[in-house]
Amino acid sequence: MERGEIFALLGSNGAGKTTTINILSTLLKPDGGTAAVNGYDVLREPDQVRRSISLTGQFAAVDDILTGRENIILIARLRAVPDPVRIADRLLRRFGLIEAMNKRAGTYSGGMKRRLDIAMSLVGTPPIIFLDEPTAGLDPEGRLEVWKTVRELADGGTTILLTTQYLEEAEQLAGRIAILHGGKVIANGTLVELKKLFPPGKVEYIEKQPSLEDIFLAIVRAGEAGPND
Numbered sequence: 001m002e003r004g005e006i007f008a009l010l011g012s013n014g015a016g017k018t019t020t021i022n023i024l025s026t027l028l029k030p031d032g033g034t035a036a037v038n039g040y041d042v043l044r045e046p047d048q049v050r051r052s053i054s055l056t057g058q059f060a061a062v063d064d065i066l067t068g069r070e071n072i073i074l075i076a077r078l079r080a081v082p083d084p085v086r087i088a089d090r091l092l093r094r095f096g097l098i099e100a101m102n103k104r105a106g107t108y109s110g111g112m113k114r115r116l117d118i119a120m121s122l123v124g125t126p127p128i129i130f131l132d133e134p135t136a137g138l139d140p141e142g143r144l145e146v147w148k149t150v151r152e153l154a155d156g157g158t159t160i161l162l163t164t165q166y167l168e169e170a171e172q173l174a175g176r177i178a179i180l181h182g183g184k185v186i187a188n189g190t191l192v193e194l195k196k197l198f199p200p201g202k203v204e205y206i207e208k209q210p211s212l213e214d215i216f217l218a219i220v221r222a223g224e225a226g227p228n229d
């Protein structure tokens with residue numbers, strides 16, 4: 001992955017997306033193979049890996065009793081970041097939460113809570129962020145809020161590995177997409193490159209353009225059939 005890239009790991013439930021994230025973030029040891037994050041081996045240099053990343057899981061890890069501002073200040077103090085109050089105010093302003101900063105996080109909408117969660121992930125300015133299904137359970141408006149935030153992070157140079165079950169999400173955000181099925185990457189490339197793997201559509205009045213959903217299903221079914229089927 002390149003700096004500032006959004007890379008989507010796409011797959012159904014049980015495909016191995018969260019397992020992959022847990023291995024790359026040093027929360028789980030791999031059964032085999034190697035992996036490096038920001039140039040550091042996840043097994044031999046886990047401390048360096050952790051200093052390079054931030055992880056936002058499937059559920060917002062905010063304290064509902066604390067205010068939005070207090071949540072960020074808490075993380076800044078845990079990470080020994082200088083001037084946590086200034087850091088909190090800067091992040092709250094960046095994520096459009098300044099007006100709600102003194103309200104308890106439990107009163108936030110789903111989209112606001114997820115934005116706060118991502119803001120907390122940026123304390124310490126990690127170069128790489130893992131987003132594990134960041135819009136799971138959000139309504140359409142909340143999903144759009146998170147998409148806007150993710151794009152802005154990438155534009156600012158943050159590298160993002162995104163896992164998702166939403167085909168539209170991968171299509172909207174990612175420069176490159178890997179399709180994970182049964183614990184293995186069965187396709188990897190840009191949307192244009194993945195479309196070339198799709199069987200040509202029937203030409204009637206106009207040529208059919210496959211959606212990412214069409215591509216995903218075709219590639220997964222081909223993987224299930226095997227090379228000899």
